[in-house]
Amino acid sequence: HKDKKKSQLQANEYSHTLPRGPASHGVLGFHSNLLPSNHPSEDRRSGATCLPGGGLLLGVFDGHAGPACAHAVSQRLFYYIAVATLPLRTLAELEQAVQEERAVPPLLEWHKHPQDHSGSHSGQDAFHSLRAYWQLRLQGQVPVCDGGSISSALVDAFSRLDDDLSLEAQAHLRGSLPGRSLTCPLQVALSGCTACVVHVSQGVLHVANLGDSRAVLGVQEAGGGWSALSLTADHNAQNPAELRRVAGEHPAAERRTAVRHGRLLGLLLPFRAFGDVRFKWSSEALAHLCETRPDVLAAVGGVRAPQNYLTPPYLSARPEVTCHRIRAADKFLVLATDGLWELMHRQTVVQLVGQHSAGVTLGGLQRLLLERKGRALAALEDQNAATHLLRHAVGDDGYGGVEPRRLAKMLSLPADVARMYRDDITITVIQLNELHA
Numbered sequence: 202h203k204d205k206k207k208s209q210l211q212a213n214e215y216s217h218t219l220p221r222g223p224a225s226h227g228v229l230g231f232h233s234n235l236l237p238s239n240h241p242s243e244d245r246r247s248g249a250t251c252l253p254g255g256g257l258l259l260g261v262f263d264g265h266a267g268p269a270c271a272h273a274v275s276q277r278l279f280y281y282i283a284v285a286t287l288p289l290r291t292l293a294e295l296e297q298a299v300q301e302e303r304a305v306p307p308l309l310e311w312h313k314h315p316q317d318h319s320g321s322h323s324g325q326d327a328f329h330s331l332r333a334y335w336q337l338r339l340q341g342q343v344p345v346c347d348g349g350s351i352s353s354a355l356v357d358a359f360s361r362l363d364d365d366l367s368l369e370a371q372a373h374l375r376g377s378l379p380g381r382s383l384t385c386p387l388q389v390a391l392s393g394c395t396a397c398v399v400h401v402s403q404g405v406l407h408v409a410n411l412g413d414s415r416a417v418l419g420v421q422e423a424g425g426g427w428s429a430l431s432l433t434a435d436h437n438a439q440n441p442a443e444l445r446r447v448a449g450e451h452p453a454a455e456r457r458t459a460v461r462h463g464r465l466l467g468l469l470l471p472f473r474a475f476g477d478v479r480f481k482w483s484s485e486a487l488a489h490l491c492e493t494r495p496d497v498l499a500a501v502g503g504v505r506a507p508q509n510y511l512t513p514p515y516l517s518a519r520p521e522v523t524c525h526r527i528r529a530a531d532k533f534l535v536l537a538t539d540g541l542w543e544l545m546h547r548q549t550v551v552q553l554v555g556q557h558s559a560g561v562t563l564g565g566l567q568r569l570l571l572e573r574k575g576r577a578l579a580a581l582e583d584q585n586a587a588t589h590l591l592r593h594a595v596g597d598d599g600y601g602g603v604e605p606r607r608l609a610k611m612l613s614l615p616a617d618v619a620r621m622y623r624d625d626i627t628i629t630v631i632q633l634n635e636l637h638a
Contacts, residue, residue, distance in 0.1 A: 209612050210236070210592060214585045215314040217248065219257070226256050227404035227527045229632040233259075233314070234587035236540075236595070236626045240616035243268045244538050244625040245275035245394075248312040251283050253291075256402030258282060258309075261414050261627045263395045263538040269388035270476035273366065274396060275317075277327055281362045282400065283308040284335045285343075285354035292335045299332060326386070330365040351400060352522040355409040359396070363475050363518035366390050370478065374490060387494070393469075393477035396520070397433060397536050399631065404527045406534065408432045409520040412471035415542055418525070419533040419551040429551040432523045432534070436473040438463035443472045451512050458509035465515055466507040473517045479506065480516035527633050532558065533586075534631040540624035544594045549601075554630055557589045587628040594626065 211234075218230035233246055243264035250257055258279045264271030284292065287308070298305050337343045343357060370390035395412020408416045410433040418430040436443050438460055451459050461467035469480060479487055487506045525531075535550055583589040596608025611622065 210234075210583075210588055211585070213314055213316065214588045215248075215312075215317075216585055217312045223403075226401045227633060228257055228401050229634070231259060231312075231629055231631045232586040232588070233629040234585060234591055234627075236591050238540070238616070238619045238623050238625045239268075241268055242625045243271055243394075244540070244627040245271040246317065246627050246629060247275045247279055248629070249279050249309040250312070251279075251286070252307055252310055255283065255286055256400055258398065258400055259536060259629050259631060260396060260398035261536045261538050261629060263412065263414055263540075263625070263627070264392060265394065265474075266392040266477075267388065268392070269385065270366070270390070270392040271394035273327075273385070273389045274362065274394050274475050277331070278358065278362055278396065278398065279309055280331050281334060281358035282355060282398070284331060284338065285358040285361075286351060286400075289339060292339055295335060296332075296339060326369055330369065334361055334365070351402070351405075351407045352524060355398070355400060355407060355522050356520060359409060359411060359475075359520045360518055366476060367478055367481065371486075374493065390476050390478045393471075393474040393516075395436075395471050395474050395538075397538075398520075399534060399536060401631070406432070406523075406525045406527060408523045408525070410434070410523075411436065411473045411475065411518060411520045413437050413539045413542075415535075415537060415539070415547070416523075417535045417537075417547045417550060418531055419535065419554055420528075420530050421532050421555065422530070427548075427551045427555040429547040431547060432525055434521060436471055436521070438470075438472075440472075447472055447515070451515070455509065455511060458511075459515065466509060468507055469516065473519065473521075475518055477516050481514040483513060484510055529634060531633050533633055535590075536629045536631070537590075538625065538627045540626035541590065541594055541628055544597070544623060544626075545590070549593075550590060553590055553593055554586050557583070557586050558632070586630040590628050590630070591626060595623070 213235040215233045216230065219225040219228050231248065233248065235242060235244055235246060237244070245262040245264065245268070246260065247262070248259045260275070260278065262271040262275045295305055334343070366389050369386040373386040395414050396410070397414035397416055398409045399416060400407040400409070410416065413435045414433070415435070416432040418432055420428045420430055422428060434440055434442070438444060444460060447459050447465070448456055459466065464470055465472055465480060469477065484506045533554055535554060541550070583592060592603055592608065595611045596603040596605065598604035598607065614622065
């Protein structure tokens with residue numbers, strides 16, 4: 202039982218250490234893990250270094266209505282961010298290589314678990330869309346980021362990818378893409394996903410958030426204690442600013458219908474997401490989809506325009522970007538899908554990661570042994586900080602520890618039952634600075 206529980210918790214764990222020096226951009230390394238609830242999991246994660254020397258990208262993606270959108274976004278978004286942030290001369294070299302039919306130099310060095318990004322994807326269509334994006338930048342039709350704002354580049358990359366996902370689905374509907382069955386472009390556009398991505402370069406964090414995943418900074422106080430600093434805000438009905446934004450984008454007559462029962466048009470919890478074109482396309486486009494592709498209707502459980510669908514789009518793919526310069530007291534950043542935050546408060550998350558980080562040093566382990574034997578053993582059990590968080594989130598004993606029988610029971614639930622207790626959980630813990638001795 203214990204071995205099965207351990208292997209289940211550790212099956213998707215991944216860690217990566219960055220070389221010391223300027224190339225690390227202020228990051229020591231990161232730990233990541235994913236614990237599915239849905240089968241297959243609707244969560245995805247990504248990690249990559251931009252080439253050449255463009256910083257580190259890490260992200261978590263929470264899919265809904267199936268995994269297709271999260272899968273595509275986790276594979277493609279970082280390429281769009283690279284194109285949005287690269288110098289124009291580098292993009293010109295890329296374009297020349299394509300025109301001369303030479304090998305295109307890689308834009309990203311991926312850091313991923315062997316099972317991440319498994320499955321087929323329409324690579325050729327994705328490449329054509331990406332090339333069109335860098336061509337627009339070269340033609341001066343996209344805001345230039347050379348030495349400028351990473352924030353605006355992130356916003357543009359998110360928005361452009363979402364537009365391309367929609368355009369590729371429309372092209373498929375018009376029959377300009379091969380295949381008669383429900384294929385990738387439509388699955389991607391009709392499902393959806395939230396995204397929380399951090400770009401780290403030269404000691405500065407830019408967090409781009411879309412939806413209700415979160416980024417929380419672990420700050421070590423002078424006395425050795427921990428505080429949690431949120432770098433994101435949820436885009437849902439619990440956020441008054443989001444309610445005001447949605448209300449302001451539609452006529453006053455829709456005040457009572459744009460958001461009902463805490464959901465967009467009474468249906469969707471996040472107010473910002475990739476995909477979900479039935480909250481973005483025109484009523485006519487959705488009607489055409491239903492008329493021409495009844496197989497789509499059957500496959501995704503209905504895509505007719507929602508009730509009171511008067512002035513689309515209702516859903517935004519524009520991320521909210523936060524900029525933060527890494528300070529000496531900033532020790533780690535936790536990116537996680539809402540499956541974690543539904544089970545655990547941000548302060549508890551930071552405490553656990555802080556204690557775990559201290560526990561992997563000898564001095565810290567001695568302190569933990571003096572404080573509480575059980576906590577020291579838990580810190581030893583998991584080398585990976587994300588796994589440590591998963592163990593506590595799922596096996597919480599109510600007193601800051603783990604109840605082994607509860608953990609074993611929660612991990613042995615069949616998929617259809619597990620979803621009643623928790624969501625898919627994806628966590629990436631980014632180590633920023635050494636801890637104080």
